[in-house]
Amino acid sequence: MKNTIAIIKFTALIVILFAVIYPLAMLGIAQLAPNKGKGETISVNGRVVGYQKIGQKFDKANYFWGRPSAVDYNAAGSGGSNKGASNEDYLAQVQKRIDTFLLVHPYLKKADIPSDMVTASGSGLDPNISPQGALIQVKRIAATRKLPEEKVKSLVEKMSNKPTAIGTETINVLELNIALDDLK
Known part of the structure; x- marks a missing residue:
């Protein structure tokens, strides 16, 4: 049970990091680019x-x-x-x-x-x-x-x-x- 809770916490952390924080950071950086990252x-x-x-x-x-x-x-x-x-x-x-x-x-x-x-x-x-x-x-x-x-x-x-x-x-x-x- 102890490992299961650790795995769930780690999975939640990874999801937040790569599905929320990273895309928002890339969107923020793209806003500095010409045409705001739209090509x-x-x-x-x-x-x-x-x-x-x-x-x-x-x-x-x-x-x-x-x-x-x-x-x-x-x-x-x-x-x-x-x-x-x-x-x-x-x-x-x-x-x-x-x-x-x-x-x-x-x-x-x-x-x-x-x-x-x-x-x-x-x-x-x-x-x-x-x-x-x-x-x-x-x-x-x-x-x-x-x-x-x-x-x-x-x-x-x-x-x-x-x-x-x-x-x-x-x-x-x-x-x-x-x-x-x-x-x-």
Whole structure:
């Protein structure tokens, strides 16, 4: 009986600590963050259209497409496919993405497609693509929107984020598409 009471007290302490005190402490710390811990939202005309750090699905011809997602862009279920590069299902999925990409971009060859346009990231929510991934879409978007290719290409170059010290050059797809909508 003595051990049972000790276990109940310990369990109550742990529940209070991890189910009440810790979440309240994290909520308090989040209030100090930009946007009070609700993420870095992007707004257009006062309306939140997305999050800067979470990839979103763009599949219409008049928008730049982002990186494929293993979790269909579900931020609640972030994760990769966990399939290795030699997995037959994974290879079939990548080939299907390549075929789809080439169908919509008939002016390209398979070798022209950067890997980030046909492979999902580890989180499945990567908001960025490479500048090469954006540049190979310029012709399709310019034709769909009836814009000069040079104007769309210039926008891509302007929206490229150079690495600060290490890393690679990236473009946030949501920000690029918002800028594309503002392009006249």
